Amino acid sequence: MNLTRSEASVRSELLQVHSYDINLDLMRGERVFGSRTVIRFDAVQGASTFIDAVTDTVHRVSLNGVELDPSSVADGHRIALPDLAASNELVVDADMLYMNTGEGLHRFVDPVDGEVYLYTQFEVPDSRRVFAVFEQPDLKSTFRFTVTAPPHWDVISNSPTPEPVAAAAAGEEPARSTWSFEPTPVMSSYVTALIAGPYQAVRSELTSADGRTIPLGVFARRSLMQHLDAENIFKLTRQGFEFYEKQFGTPYPFEKYDQLFVPEFNAGAMENAGAVTFVETYVFRSRVPEATVERRAITILHELAHMWFGDLVTMKWWNDLWLNESFAEYMSTLAAAEATEFTQSWTTFASLEKSWAYRQDQLPSTHPIVAEIKDLDDVQVNFDGITYAKGASVLKQLVAWVGQEKFMEGVREYFSRHSWKNTELKDLLVELEKASGRDLTQWSSLWLETAGVNTLRPEFTVDEDGVITAFSIAQSAPEDYPTIRPHRLAVGFYDLDDEGRLTRVARMELDVDGERTEVPEALGQRRPALVLLNDDDLAYAKIRLDPASLRTSIRHLRHFADSLARTLVWGSAWDAARDGETPARNYVELIMQNIGEESDSSVVLVLLRQLAATLTFYVKPEDRQAMSDAVADSLLELSEAAGPGSDSQLQFIKAFATHARTDAQLDVVEAILTGTSVPEGLTVDQDLRWELLTSLVAGGRYGQEKIDAELAADSTATGQLAAAQARAAVPTAEAKADAWSAIVERSDLPNAAQRSAIQGFTRVHDTALLEPYAAKYFDSVREVWDSRTYEIAQQIVVGLYPSRLVSQDTLERTDAFLAELGDEIPSLRRLILENRDGVQRALRAQAVDR
Template identity: 35%
Template sequence: MRALTVEEARQRATDLALRSYEVAFDLTGDGDTFVTTSRIRFGATSSTSWVDVKPERLISVELNGQTLDTGALDGGRFPLTGLQAENDLVVTAELKYAADGEGLQRSVDAADGRVYTYGMSSLESAPRYFPCFDQPDLKAPYTITVKCPGDWIVLGNGAATRTAPGEWTLAETKPLSTYFVTLVAGPYHQLRSEYDGIPLGLACRQSLKEHLERDAEDLFRTTRDAFDAYHRMFRARYPFGEYWQVFAPDFNLGAMENPGCVTVSDDLVFRGPVTDAERSTRSRILVHEMAHMWFGDLVTMKWWNDMWLNESFAEYMAHRVAEDATSYQGNWVDFAFVRKWWGLQTDQSSSTHPVAPDSLKDARQSLDDFDGISYAKGAAVLKQLAKYLGDDIFLKGVNAHLEAHEYGNADLHEFIAKLTEAGARDLDTWSDQWLRTSGVDTITAERTGAGIVLHRSSPDESRRLHKLSLGAYDADGSAASVDVVIAGDAAEVVLGNDAGVVVPDAGDDTWAKIRLDPTSLANLPTVLPAITDGTTRAVIWNSIRDAVADAELDPRQALELFTAALPHEDSDVAVGSLVRWLEERVLGGYLEYDEARGPLADALGSKLATTAPGSSLQLVTARGLISTTNDIALLRSWLDSSAAPDGLEIDADLRWALVLRLVRLGEFGATEIDAELDRDKSTEGVVQASRCRAALPDGKEAAWTRIMTDPSVGVQELLAAADGFWHPGQAAITAPYVQRFFTDIPPTADIRAGMVVGLTTARIAPRYVIDADLVGPAEALVADGSVNSGIRRKTANFLDDLRRALAVRSTFG
């Protein structure tokens, strides 16, 4: 099925004016299909158009009382001819439940056999479960009715009312774009509350009931705090009636901003102990989706090239509001260590793009740009803009934008116009420098006889202005800083040059690669532990990680710095993100696995002995040790709880981590995996078992076949199998599958759609095989225009990483 182009969307938006949708779902069947009828009332200024529907069977189409030939359906589009000034279209279709997280997803809970459904409409998915005019700038109110099993409840964008056993009606909504329409139906457990006149709700699978109830007050408190913050900032109150947060199974994203009924991945209903960082991340995800109620839902972009207006704004607001208004702190530290690092990597990849691209991709290709640019880089430049303008001007412009385009659509030019009307100046230059170009500048510190000079180098002619702070630090804990504006290629700074470590952009205020001077690099092992500001430590570590990736710094030096700094590190965000980087990039990538694994495991073991029992640091350190140690006796003793560290709860998830490591070490096999699954008979257990089975030497072929050919595998089980497949300690075992990746991955786009296609590609690419012979096949796949764009994008990212690893090994051995 061909994707919608911007030219087609613009023409259809010109031709049609939608009045309303009435959508009826019949979910009472026993098979893998359901029936939907959409009645769409719309005006037209053209005699022809089309409606989008992707059915198993198109049952009937009626236009203005005339029955049309269902055989006219062509590639998900049904042509409409003879349109009148006002039209009444009724389309009935039998559609298939989804397993890939796009459309109406159906999941069976392994814990009790209950069936759950939820709708995901993003980008091209809405026509997979209801006929519609699928593009963001054709909004209309929706009224929905549902027939379903009698023990189910129904939720959606409008308030739900049970009208009879197994029959529900959802109240008419405000005008909505198709991509954030949703339906939630199943025997969900519900919790209700109310705040400031807004009915609040939480829902999850029945098997997660006790865990949701344990965290309900925390979730409701975050929601209340965020509503207060947004109502202070925005003149328009929350406009969509009830506000449900449904923790849905087999979700392929963190969450989706459906007005009135946000869907959230139910792995954020924590079954056991988690770190403070993970709770903080969950809070930010909820706050992020709440920001979309204004930016994205109340005012929506006209086309997907401006989806950064949704995601960058929500990302920025999530960190700002979570830091200022909720009980969770350290959000900007997390942003620097995790989100900004993600964005910086993306901005240096071959697939980088401007935050606000001029190129107008089709709807399918636009999905590829939901990445570190549209989220992290966009959020960073909005933070920079808000600080530059001040809240008086920034929020005045934002509110004017929301009011001018309420329940409608807008683009970047209209947003910039409202900021300008509010008092902002020279935004065209700012927009050209930060939104319309891609790539990242490098800022380098140089010590001179007179002080410090900061040098700026750029990958293009943008010559971006940078406002930042320069920090100076010593091992005794003393620190000083000075604000700097870099308008040219060099800026002299009046600051002593005798400090142990000098850090450009110490407050993480700009978007740039940072390079430390040689003296600072040499002094880091002694000075880094004395730097108390977590954000500054993140800036330093991002500089280290980036210099390693650019083959400018020996990865052994980075590993040695980590082992030196780890005893003093008190941030679970820092430990978790750095261990993840070491495992994903250094162990088996930049360095041979056996060379680097031991020092990392030893450092984590020493750290664990000093962490407070029951603390986040203890948990994140223990996870790192489990995944890197070769001490089979230790792993076994933790698994049977005979020698686990005091305060460390060996819950179901930690048990599975232990089983996985013992599988990879050849100590456990299928029998032990089955025994653990018998102990944890949950959906989560099935997912974990999928990861462990893919790690078995004799389980590789079965896992590969499921990943590449089985469309019925659920999202989480699929991704877990891909996660478990490759490991640098199994290079000989997985060698036969390296070249198969390039031939077997393209057809997966024929059995799955949407986000999971790229996610699977990224996970099943042979990322630990550092071999120049892979460059050619990867280049050929990326260049093949017949291959799904998401597969090509993720393969291009794999190729970027491969080239970096080859350069690092060539430079440092």
């Protein structure tokens, strides 16, 4: 199943692929579908190679009119192609398996109406689960899909959907129709797509920069259509189109743009050319925090940016995956800030994305942004905070260094030169150097080819009148990754104004390089109440506050006039708590004293997650329960103080329900759920009902009978997933054993149901319930990795690791497993090492929590 970079490189030298004609028969039952593929390609005459095809049964392989014996050339993963001609035609006729893992062609049955819904997910290596294909990004081609399916279905692909033609059915066969799509433009196989089923659509259109009419569609399952806010999605799409076409100097490259919300999706979205798929939770059937609405907007803009960077111009090999993802991450935030209502999106970026990057960059598995990708297993685990968030942060710093217009000038030339082709990092750097006049060789070496995150601290002295006499910025690096890097950043001075707000009174932008950088502009200024390094968040570095600024932030954090500056201070405090530099309880106190006046929904969401993590992992164990109970009470008070119907009220109520444990707290949760005492302005909709019910289940107040009753009232797919989580959260040994068996010992759970069960299994107030499973985890994890698909195995490896059991014993069990595993499976080893780091970090933090 694996493909090495060297194999791909050899195959790329041998082949030039011209076209795929793919005929899919979706009328063969619940288990398999028919896949007949005709591939036309040139090759080095006399050479031999292989084509990828993950099959159930291969019926026929014909190469240049010669019938090859399937039992000799096909092994279920690859088909050998011997003695190639200069020009070749290959025909592969096979049965492929439907999947329930979110990979390949995923099959889902809607419990509401019994209808079947299909969608493909091909990144990284799963187009081979649907048709025979040379599965690597640099062997681009055109793709023509012909699909036979039930006549009442809608069938969507990269090309515009044609009118279906009724097909003749033999004997008792059900009615069927055939959709014959026009060939796609030249593209990589991983961005081709097929979505099929009785999806419903809302349609619109826009005019592109070159005057073409671009049809737009927004799709969802029939049972979700009443919740689909298509006009909001169209609005964001139009804003994104206008912004990107202007910035990139290249009109939208495809014929239409469909956005499809599909069930049981593993990721947030996927940039299939002209047919983007999104996770279905972005169809809001209940009220969600504004942070979630913003997250959806950023995701919409992220995938749209990929139409240019990723689909029109594609990386040659997966080591440049970061270019795709980092560029889309940076551009989507920029577009949101400059072209939509989400003008505070850089605050969200600093709070959410950069905290992800800093966390990933401090793991033992950290790697350079330009990572060495030896094979497909490497790239599977590389969809991480380095590839997305650190890369985007570094691009933001590069833009600050060379200037946004010069950066975009280089990008425009890049698209002009490389449209419909494959590129490497050097191709982009050449254009950026030409546009900016800067030599990026050293920048690339220091930022893209080395790992680790630097820490910046202000060092200054003042005279007896409070005037600064010396000011410098000290830079340090971790021992294992000692690179000292150049930064373009700003230093902000903040003082309290007459209204008691912390406002910026001075800003100095400069280049920082080396272990110490002097800031002469600061000399002669009065010492402010707070000194903020990396003001405006231009650089990628952890920052620390001097002692006086730290005291100011503790007293006045909520008084910052600017949300981004406030978020940077929040981030510094979080880093210090995670790093064991300050007691975890201090961070808990900082949140509880200030979160009530935090105005940014995304920041509130992140802070509440960090609060939960701090209580779960970093607070001293003997104090954890009392502190958690006190936090729950405070969250309830904060919800009561928040405005009725406000975003903060909703978020605080949800957080309170998560932490509720005492009888008094569970009484409040039950009163809200049953309607006997609902806070003013709070709407207890269906999804909130499930959260409240699961709180009562985890607290031991409710059991299976209440879960079944709620599921009877909400028998939707979402309801089934919520019920699966609640069942696994029942705090009894029997319930945990049942959940473990369903997740680990059986293999029939679909991806989404497994994810929900894992979340419920680990949701405990008493970690003693999880102790019997520490040894079972290490006994089972190797077999899970060997027998499950990557997505399913990763869920289990990460989700069931005994991270809640923060102890030396957990570290020793982990080390014993790693010693036995050796270097045999690098991707599995990496995930286990990352899990181990979380426990080790928690032990360090607990040691200083006094």
